[in-house]
Amino acid sequence: MGFIADALARVKPSATIAVTNKARELKSAGRDVIGLGAGEPDFDTPDNIKTAAIAAINDGKTKYTAVDGIPELKDAICAKFSRENGLTYQPNQISVGTGGKQVIYNALVATINPGDEVIIPTPYWVSYPDMVLLAGGEPVIVEADQKTFKITPASLEAAITPRTKWLVFNSPSNPSGAAYSRDELKALCEVLLRHPNVWVMTDDMYEHLVYDDFEFTTPAQVEPSLYDRTLTINGVSKAYSMTGWRIGYAGGPAELIKAMAKVQSQSTSNPSSISQWAAVEALNGPQDFIAKNNDIFKGRRDLVVSMLNQANGISCPVPEGAFYVFPSCAGTIGKTSPSGKKIESDEDFVTELLETEGVAVVHGSAFGLGPNFRISYATSTEALEEACTRIQRFCGNLK
Numbered sequence: 001m002g003f004i005a006d007a008l009a010r011v012k013p014s015a016t017i018a019v020t021n022k023a024r025e026l027k028s029a030g031r032d033v034i035g036l037g038a039g040e041p042d043f044d045t046p047d048n049i050k051t052a053a054i055a056a057i058n059d060g061k062t063k064y065t066a067v068d069g070i071p072e073l074k075d076a077i078c079a080k081f082s083r084e085n086g087l088t089y090q091p092n093q094i095s096v097g098t099g100g101k102q103v104i105y106n107a108l109v110a111t112i113n114p115g116d117e118v119i120i121p122t123p124y125w126v127s128y129p130d131m132v133l134l135a136g137g138e139p140v141i142v143e144a145d146q147k148t149f150k151i152t153p154a155s156l157e158a159a160i161t162p163r164t165k166w167l168v169f170n171s172p173s174n175p176s177g178a179a180y181s182r183d184e185l186k187a188l189c190e191v192l193l194r195h196p197n198v199w200v201m202t203d204d205m206y207e208h209l210v211y212d213d214f215e216f217t218t219p220a221q222v223e224p225s226l227y228d229r230t231l232t233i234n235g236v237s238k239a240y241s242m243t244g245w246r247i248g249y250a251g252g253p254a255e256l257i258k259a260m261a262k263v264q265s266q267s268t269s270n271p272s273s274i275s276q277w278a279a280v281e282a283l284n285g286p287q288d289f290i291a292k293n294n295d296i297f298k299g300r301r302d303l304v305v306s307m308l309n310q311a312n313g314i315s316c317p318v319p320e321g322a323f324y325v326f327p328s329c330a331g332t333i334g335k336t337s338p339s340g341k342k343i344e345s346d347e348d349f350v351t352e353l354l355e356t357e358g359v360a361v362v363h364g365s366a367f368g369l370g371p372n373f374r375i376s377y378a379t380s381t382e383a384l385e386e387a388c389t390r391i392q393r394f395c396g397n398l399k
Helices: 008-009 015-028 047-058 072-085 101-110 125-136 153-159 182-193 226-229 254-265 273-284 286-307 345-359 379-396
Strands: 094-098 115-119 138-143 164-171 199-205 230-235 248-250 373-376
Touching: 008 125, 015 345, 047 273, 072 125, 072 230, 072 248, 094 101, 094 254, 101 125, 101 199, 101 230, 101 248, 101 254, 115 125, 138 153, 153 182, 164 254, 182 226, 226 286, 230 254, 230 379, 254 379, 286 379, 345 373, 345 379
Parallel strands: 115 138, 115 164, 164 199, 199 230
Antiparallel strands: 094 248, 230 248
């Protein structure tokens, strides 16, 4: 009998973390590497939020808190949902965890029985399927359109079975940046209305990162009839540049929130008290910096899309949100790199790109859809220009 749990054999390490670590290793060894794998803003946390955290420390707010969030943060989250999404929640319908990832995992562990199915559209955040597997469920992958990166009502309908427990929905998407319009979302909700056994887990972490006058909406907002079986997940990591503070949250039915709190009480207990007070200020304080950051992100997006579409064999659509692009490298498959390596997959493409040009990106197959690769443009314009120039050179040297 092995010491390590058999369940871990079903799970893969995070590809995005692996790429980031590889880039760090190469940099430490003296290589000139531009890392475009990390999914976090390069902006600093706003000063008012940092000041609130320092004040919490100085005021002695450094003890254990309620397992799933201090009352002040739950009130701020309720106010945010009402103000920005038209959703009404009470504090007992709010869960606060150590990042959005924990909130998702808690919900899965609290609800999944062996054999339960969870529908996950491609391309998906790398952690969704593995968290379902760890919880004892079965991921059901639904392929999106290769150009829009969105699923259709028909493909959703076809994936639903009597064993379906959840649909995991992420818009704007990590890794593609694709976002569903209100009408597109309404059409998917109409399918869900016909299947009362299916719950909706919506990951809205990139809600505020949308461009070109795109209007963000979330399922329970578009179709109020789904409110009682929707877990609306969000956090402060992306819009507020607080990835390291580790605060995610969700609103949902009180019974589900109570079950999630039970899971958290026997694992990590409460999130950092300091981070919680910082999140109160993030949600209640000034929001004007978000639009300023978005203007910078949009400029970077447009630069990256333009330069990638000038690279031989690369096709890059314009995403509606987040800070990723998800170009196709189909035009490079079958070609040979300067090292003599034949490019047979998107994983081959990103490996050779890193070895040859020192640009670290993540292969699309890690997100369930290829041949593509993900670039995070949450880094300086200068670094993006240089990285895209290297990608153009790499593609131009393929034979």
